[in-house]
Amino acid sequence: xxxxxxxxxxxxxxxxxxxxxxxxxxxxxxxxxxxxxxxxxxxxxxxxxxxxxxxxxxxxxxxxxxxxxxxxxxxxxxxxxxxxxxxxxxxxxxxxxxxxxxxxxxxxxxxxxxxxxxxxxxxxxxxxxxxxxxxxxxxxxxxxxxxxxxxxxxxxxxxxxxxxxxxxxxxxxxxxxxxxxxxxxxxxxxxxxxxxxxxxxxxxxxxxxxxxxxxxxxxxxxxxxxxxxxxxxxxxxxxxxxxxxxxxxxxxxxxxxxxxxxxxxxxxxxxxxxxxxxxxxxxxxxxxxxxxxxxxxxxxxxxxxxxxxxxxxxxxxxxxxxxxxxxxxxxxxxxxxxxxxxxxxxx
Amino acid sequence: xxxxxxxxxxxxxxxxxxxxxxxxxxxxxxxxxxxxxxxxxxxxxxxxxxxxxxxxxxxxxxxxxxxxxxxxxxxxxxxxxxxxxxxxxxxxxxxxxxxxxxxxxxxxxxxxxxxxxxxxxxxxxxxxxxxxxxxxxxxxxxxxxxxxxxxxxxxxxxxxxxxxxxxxxxxxxxxxxxxxxxxxxxxxxxxxxxxxxxxxxxxxxxxxxxxxxxxxxxxxxxxxxxxxxxxxxxxxxxxxxxxxxxxxxxxxxxxxxxxxxxxxxxxxxxxxxxxxxxxxxxxxxxxxxxxxxxxxxxxxxxxxxxxxxxxxxxxxxxxx
Numbered sequence: 001x002x003x004x005x006x007x008x009x010x011x012x013x014x015x016x017x018x019x020x021x022x023x024x025x026x027x028x029x030x031x032x033x034x035x036x037x038x039x040x041x042x043x044x045x046x047x048x049x050x051x052x053x054x055x056x057x058x059x060x061x062x063x064x065x066x067x068x069x070x071x072x073x074x075x076x077x078x079x080x081x082x083x084x085x086x087x088x089x090x091x092x093x094x095x096x097x098x099x100x101x102x103x104x105x106x107x108x109x110x111x112x113x114x115x116x117x118x119x120x121x122x123x124x125x126x127x128x129x130x131x132x133x134x135x136x137x138x139x140x141x142x143x144x145x146x147x148x149x150x151x152x153x154x155x156x157x158x159x160x161x162x163x164x165x166x167x168x169x170x171x172x173x174x175x176x177x178x179x180x181x182x183x184x185x186x187x188x189x190x191x192x193x194x195x196x197x198x199x200x201x202x203x204x205x206x207x208x209x210x211x212x213x214x215x216x217x218x219x220x221x222x223x224x225x226x227x228x229x230x231x232x233x234x235x236x237x238x239x240x241x242x243x244x245x246x247x248x249x250x251x252x253x254x255x256x257x258x259x260x261x262x263x264x265x266x267x268x269x270x271x272x273x274x275x276x277x278x279x280x281x282x283x284x285x286x287x288x289x290x291x292x293x294x295x296x297x298x299x300x301x302x303x304x305x306x307x308x309x310x311x312x313x314x315x316x317x318x319x320x321x322x323x324x325x326x327x328x329x330x331x332x333x334x335x336x337x338x339x340x341x342x343x344x345x346x347x
Numbered sequence: 348x349x350x351x352x353x354x355x356x357x358x359x360x361x362x363x364x365x366x367x368x369x370x371x372x373x374x375x376x377x378x379x380x381x382x383x384x385x386x387x388x389x390x391x392x393x394x395x396x397x398x399x400x401x402x403x404x405x406x407x408x409x410x411x412x413x414x415x416x417x418x419x420x421x422x423x424x425x426x427x428x429x430x431x432x433x434x435x436x437x438x439x440x441x442x443x444x445x446x447x448x449x450x451x452x453x454x455x456x457x458x459x460x461x462x463x464x465x466x467x468x469x470x471x472x473x474x475x476x477x478x479x480x481x482x483x484x485x486x487x488x489x490x491x492x493x494x495x496x497x498x499x500x501x502x503x504x505x506x507x508x509x510x511x512x513x514x515x516x517x518x519x520x521x522x523x524x525x526x527x528x529x530x531x532x533x534x535x536x537x538x539x540x541x542x543x544x545x546x547x548x549x550x551x552x553x554x555x556x557x558x559x560x561x562x563x564x565x566x567x568x569x570x571x572x573x574x575x576x577x578x579x580x581x582x583x584x585x586x587x588x589x590x591x592x593x594x595x596x597x598x599x600x601x602x603x604x605x606x607x608x609x610x611x612x613x614x615x616x617x618x619x620x621x622x623x624x625x626x627x628x629x630x631x632x633x634x635x636x637x638x639x640x641x642x643x644x645x646x647x648x649x650x651x652x653x654x655x656x657x658x659x660x661x662x663x664x665x666x667x
Contacts, residue, residue: 039496040452238448239458241411242512246462247435256461260452 044264047340054336057329064326068131072124076109079128080294083119088312090114113318116304126318129298132208132291133278133326140215140277141270147216148223149266153254155224156231167228170221178218178280182289185210205292211281219277223269230262264341271334275327282323298323353552354385354408354438354520359417361400361407365627375626377403379576380417382653385520390546390553392567392584394560394599396623400576401556402443405522408554409438421520436466439513443525445505449497455508456493459483462515482511485548486541503534507541514545520552527562539566560603564588569659572596575626575634578653582660593662594639633665641666 086095091114113122155166186206193206284290285299298319305315359381362374377400385391419426442448469475480490486507527535571581580593598617605611636646653661
């Protein structure tokens, strides 16, 4: 029998079998190589790294945080150090006394942002203010995460009457005005704070302490609601029932199955919580309810700068710009996290 | 029944409170007074249309839902606060949906190992890995895939992982809650055969819940038919298919497609009229009377109880 040779027609599908040769073992091994197993967390992180805006914000925040931590340790001026001969210096301007020292051959560190009405170096005051603001942001986020998750998880998991009562408490707390409570609380604890032996507490002052207490008391409700909602939907999943059928306790189910599946909501809510706490702190300091002098805060610096606004506009610019950068970066990073953890929500 | 009884369900009831107005709830009788037994190594099929309470029966037996009334006797002991821990180890469940039944954040090894961790069945890390590997091999999943996440598997593989998890604590009784309904037909056969192999290998007893009558007939030794929270007929699988007496069972069986057009043309399909009544407003007397062709005035008065019509064959109908 003579075999039919493939036609030389370019449209013919009759292929010449001699063009094919079996794959070598090496080539086969390449095809068999399996895709690397990817966990949810790694997948989300990969998406986040590809989000340029979020990464820029993350870098800005890391830089600001590092400056706030490291610079006060090595900086030649402190935030309380006054020099009446160096009042209201412009950025990089030297006072008469300092110029004399430079002439004498001594090295004088420049006032990068000038000095304020008492001759204090403004740059270190802004950096200290940033420190306070970031501290407020991170501590409030920490409080919110711990209380909010536990409260929300317990309320959602046990449901029924427990849920009803716990959520009504949340509703009540939600309706309390935070600024009013900060004012009342700071008045109430003023005496106690001023006689305290702990140096840090005295330096922070009644206003700041009450801000922390109020964040601890009031700000977790948003997180608790979010987590509860998430838990309610996870509770219906069959893997929770399977775990129950295997004899797992409520705490095991909450920590092993429920909270890990809420992690995206938790991270997003916490990231959104930080700028709102920083903003509240700045606002309260601006109206005089925050840190006590001489401790600076971005809000109180902005407030002090108001009086000399026409002559020294840069004194408002620096703290305002810092607040702007921090809050904007946190918000954009929060958006990036949401997109990374919940790609379905992206519009 | 020749086998010794492993699970006995006595007058089991499960009502769900449903809000029907301001501060008012009406009980939804998902399972109303159900009794049956399952022998050691036996498979009891449970069939019925959607929403008749099949899954609720399975979950209430395992005390995943708290029974409103009635009791479950497992191996001679009533399941209660004192015996629940032991019961949880010896009775397991396989779910319908292979997607929602595996936690997406855990690796396969952790999913299958969960009953081992919870019941502290393995002393060392190595022993646990070994046991998980063995379980995965039992259901035909290679141990290289242990560190993968559930979403990396197909539906049939996921269902097999769910089965491996159910087997982990060496149970004697498994509730199979429509384990093959979400799978396509070729995979269904595979999984059903696996259930049979596991049964002969480990001497398992099943409560096999399904709505596919041909699958149930294939795997079950006895079959119970449910309608609106009640068991209307219970008999050996062959007996039920040949001599069904309850009008609901008869109509249900007539709806099974016959793979032979000659016979299919000859057979007479009984089409039920109307819809299933809402379980919130159950009809008085026999629950099936609103759709039954044989219903009389008597049926509205009292609810029929299961009565023996032949040895091992019980039906609940007043018109027999």
